[in-house]
Amino acid sequence: xxxxxxxxxxxxxxxxxxxxxxxxxxxxxxxxxxxxxxxxxxxxxxxxxxxxxxxxxxxxxxxxxxxxxxxxxxxxxxxxxxxxxxxxxxxxxxxxxxxxxxxxxxxxxxxxxxxxxxxxxxxxxxxxxxxxxxxxxxxxxxxxxxxxxxxxxxxxxxxxxxxxxxxxxxxxxxxxxxxxxxxxxxxxxxxxx
Amino acid sequence: xxxxxxxxxxxxxxxxxxxxxxxxxxxxxxxxxxxxxxxxxxxxxxxxxxxxxxxxxxxxxxxxxxxxxxxxxxxxxxxxxxxxxxxxxxxxxxxxxxxxxxxxxxxxxxxxxxxxxxxxxxxxxxxxxxxxxxxxxxxxxxxxxxxxxxxxxxxxxxxxxxxxxxxxxxxxxxxxxxxxxxxxxxxxxxxxxxxxxxxxxxxxxxxxxxxxxxxxxxxxxxxxxxxxxxxxxxxxxxxxxxxxxxxxxxxxxxxxxxxxxxxxxxxxxxxxxxxxxxxxxxxxxxxxxxxxxxxxxxxxxxxxxxxxxxxxxxxxxxx
Amino acid sequence: xxxxxxxxxxxxxxxxxxxxxxxxxxxxxxxxxxxxxxxxxxxxxxxxxxxxxxxxxxxxxxxxxxxxxxxxxxxxxxxxxxxxxxxxxxxxxxxxxxxxxxxxxxxxxxxxxxxxxxxxxxxxxxxxxxxxxxxxxxxxxxxxxxxxxxxxxxxxxxxxxxxxxxxxxxxxxxxxxxxxxxxxxxxxxxxxxxxxxxxxxxxxxxxxxxxxxxxxxxxxxxxxxxxxxxxxxxxxxxxxxxxxxxxxxxxxxxxxxxxxxxx
Numbered sequence: 165x166x167x168x169x170x171x172x173x174x175x176x177x178x179x180x181x182x183x184x185x186x187x188x189x190x191x192x193x194x195x196x197x198x199x200x201x202x203x204x205x206x207x208x209x210x211x212x213x214x215x216x217x218x219x220x221x222x223x224x225x226x227x228x229x230x231x232x233x234x235x236x237x238x239x240x241x242x243x244x245x246x247x248x249x250x251x252x253x254x255x256x257x258x259x260x261x262x263x264x265x266x267x268x269x270x271x272x273x274x275x276x277x278x279x280x281x282x283x284x285x286x287x288x289x290x291x292x293x294x295x296x297x298x299x300x301x302x303x304x305x306x307x308x309x310x311x312x313x314x315x316x317x318x319x320x321x322x323x324x325x326x327x328x329x330x331x332x333x334x335x336x337x338x339x340x341x342x343x344x345x346x347x348x349x350x351x352x353x354x355x356x357x
Numbered sequence: 358x359x360x361x362x363x364x365x366x367x368x369x370x371x372x373x374x375x376x377x378x379x380x381x382x383x384x385x386x387x388x389x390x391x392x393x394x395x396x397x398x399x400x401x402x403x404x405x406x407x408x409x410x411x412x413x414x415x416x417x418x419x420x421x422x423x424x425x426x427x428x429x430x431x432x433x434x435x436x437x438x439x440x441x442x443x444x445x446x447x448x449x450x451x452x453x454x455x456x457x458x459x460x461x462x463x464x465x466x467x468x469x470x471x472x473x474x475x476x477x478x479x480x481x482x483x484x485x486x487x488x489x490x491x492x493x494x495x496x497x498x499x500x501x502x503x504x505x506x507x508x509x510x511x512x513x514x515x516x517x518x519x520x521x522x523x524x525x526x527x528x529x530x531x532x533x534x535x536x537x538x539x540x541x542x543x544x545x546x547x548x549x550x551x552x553x554x555x556x557x558x559x560x561x562x563x564x565x566x567x568x569x570x571x572x573x574x575x576x577x578x579x580x581x582x583x584x585x586x587x588x589x590x591x592x593x594x595x596x597x598x599x600x601x602x603x604x605x606x607x608x609x610x611x612x613x614x615x616x617x618x619x620x621x622x623x624x625x626x627x628x629x630x631x632x633x634x635x636x637x638x639x640x641x642x643x644x645x646x647x648x649x650x651x652x653x654x655x656x657x658x659x660x661x662x663x664x665x666x667x668x669x670x671x672x673x674x675x676x
Numbered sequence: 677x678x679x680x681x682x683x684x685x686x687x688x689x690x691x692x693x694x695x696x697x698x699x700x701x702x703x704x705x706x707x708x709x710x711x712x713x714x715x716x717x718x719x720x721x722x723x724x725x726x727x728x729x730x731x732x733x734x735x736x737x738x739x740x741x742x743x744x745x746x747x748x749x750x751x752x753x754x755x756x757x758x759x760x761x762x763x764x765x766x767x768x769x770x771x772x773x774x775x776x777x778x779x780x781x782x783x784x785x786x787x788x789x790x791x792x793x794x795x796x797x798x799x800x801x802x803x804x805x806x807x808x809x810x811x812x813x814x815x816x817x818x819x820x821x822x823x824x825x826x827x828x829x830x831x832x833x834x835x836x837x838x839x840x841x842x843x844x845x846x847x848x849x850x851x852x853x854x855x856x857x858x859x860x861x862x863x864x865x866x867x868x869x870x871x872x873x874x875x876x877x878x879x880x881x882x883x884x885x886x887x888x889x890x891x892x893x894x895x896x897x898x899x900x901x902x903x904x905x906x907x908x909x910x911x912x913x914x915x916x917x918x919x920x921x922x923x924x925x926x927x928x929x930x931x932x933x934x935x936x937x938x939x
Contacts, residue, residue, distance in 0.1 A: 165685075165686070168682060168689075169689070169690065171682065172687075176679060176682070176683065182930075184687070186927075186929070186930040187690070187694060187926065188694075190694055190698065190926060192869070192872065193872045193876070193922040193925040193929070194698070194876065195876030195877070195878055195918050196774075196876065196878050196879070197896045197897075197899050197900050197915075198701065198876075198896070198899060198919055198922070199697070201701065201899060201915050202915070205701060205704050205912070206696055206700045207697075230693050230697070233690075233693060233694065284770070287770065288770075290773070291772060291774065291775070291776065293773060293774050293878065293879035294774070294878035294879050297900070298900070310773075311773045311774075311775040312775075314773075314776065315879075315882070315883065318775075318883055323779065326779050327779065327783065330773075330776045330779055330780075334772075337771060
């Protein structure tokens, strides 16, 4: 989705584009607790849309989508802006249609930026607390995320367990980020060679 | 394949890039689109390739109207000034791209790519990335890539513009040899008149979106259609209502009826030729080009006086 | 044709995930009228929470700005062992869960913590008190100024500064007259981001504050507290205050945003 939004912001022209571009940063500017509250208001019980996903995993997913929204968009935008259009023209002159051009020319050059965005989004999502704590209901074994669990352990006066789980998610984050970093280095080998 | 562009007009917003431009390119020829920046030469090339759509006019390739046809289907090979290399692919993959699009069998692709890499002399770099190649090598790769699909016409947009002078000269000669071997109709864009004169069978000189003159190099030099052409294709002096080439300005020690007196301001020795800057009696300044021997014979020196007689002049009627 | 398809998909996604929820906060806050909303936001607890939030930000933001500029200068212009590590460390707050941050500070500064015993002996209370909250806020909002200034510093290069030196300018003069004007918009943008983060911090502050109403409750904590006590108007009203700050932040971000533009 991030790639699609970045695409329509850079390659397309429509009225209100500037406003759309500005509100992308809303999840950065809005306190997480407010974000959680608003999602609850809209998609929870008594919400106008008539959907109730409170205390469900969908709710958690929605909250995480909200807070990680800007990451891929913002890493892809500058790359898309700088992309050499002549490569696409060359591909056309050689007979490639738009889909082929996207798959073989545009996407490989966007991929590293997408990966960077994914890494940032992952780190953020795995530690997210404020937006999740209200809407998820914190049902153990069902909708309790790591950060909420850690919080619970601290409040219960059990910092040791809290620390243990913290270390675990730190290690996982570290490993995943290393992996994404390595993937990114492989994808940009042509630049360094 | 013969190319005919008729009455092409192309606008970018308020700016008129091409103004009712028409050219004819005979099959198998090497044609140069020459002109200053903004003359519309790249635009015309891109219209022929299908990378731009003209507001009006038609493009015919071998008699077939392709004006509405997308570039993918025109069978043109295009080479860009800044190579447009697929930087995330190896040299081999770059050259093979067009063939893969056409779904040729793998052994055929491999063979053809090897053949082309040999032809453009970068065979040893096949598995490297474009970033590792020099500018000249990258451009040769781009050429190989365009030739791989056997285009009916080769279009080059200032192909040597991004390279330095030495490499440019080498590639120029090399392109001419390639053309003589392959006989593909070729059009290239350049702002360098020397390059156009050296390479082309036909030069199309453009200015501000219009075609000023089209013809062989000799024709443009000897029989320019107007002052612009004359001034662009070679150095020129203004002599009253007429125009004279510096090497057609004869210098004499004594007056001779048809001569004008003048004072020598500077004498610049450029190897074999000598450039003499003059101030004529009536206040006009011009410069003459003489050989080293002539300069010696006349004992030309700053401050001296000579008599000037134009040998061949051109006068242009207002169009 | 596929252009409209992409637009529809992209924009509906943004609507569902982003725009609609925020719009609703405003609606809910003023659902029962302006009066109750205003009352909810001017209770002593709410006012204190607001004051506390602003106070913490007023300390954290300048601290991080000064540190950020110095740090950026060091990273880009100096060579020293461990530079790479420092660079990575600066980014650390972005990767850590706020709860983990709070936990770390708790463990360090609580009575039984590493620094805690020394501090308690000297009568300094860090956790469950203002100092702890300030520390934690500084930590989470640390990276922004550095990250915005570093690329700009890299890009402008050292030539102008070298020219100033050859013309006789001292280090401070060079900074004031040559370097600073070049980076001031990057700093401004970094300050906006830092402020937004400092004002909106929830998780880390929640852990370290102890939730003492009227003493260690920031506005964000106040929102949660009101919600848990079923004072929905109160929660939404406080959220509106925060949301308006967020929108002001967005405007400031758009104004100061460095080069990449939407054409």
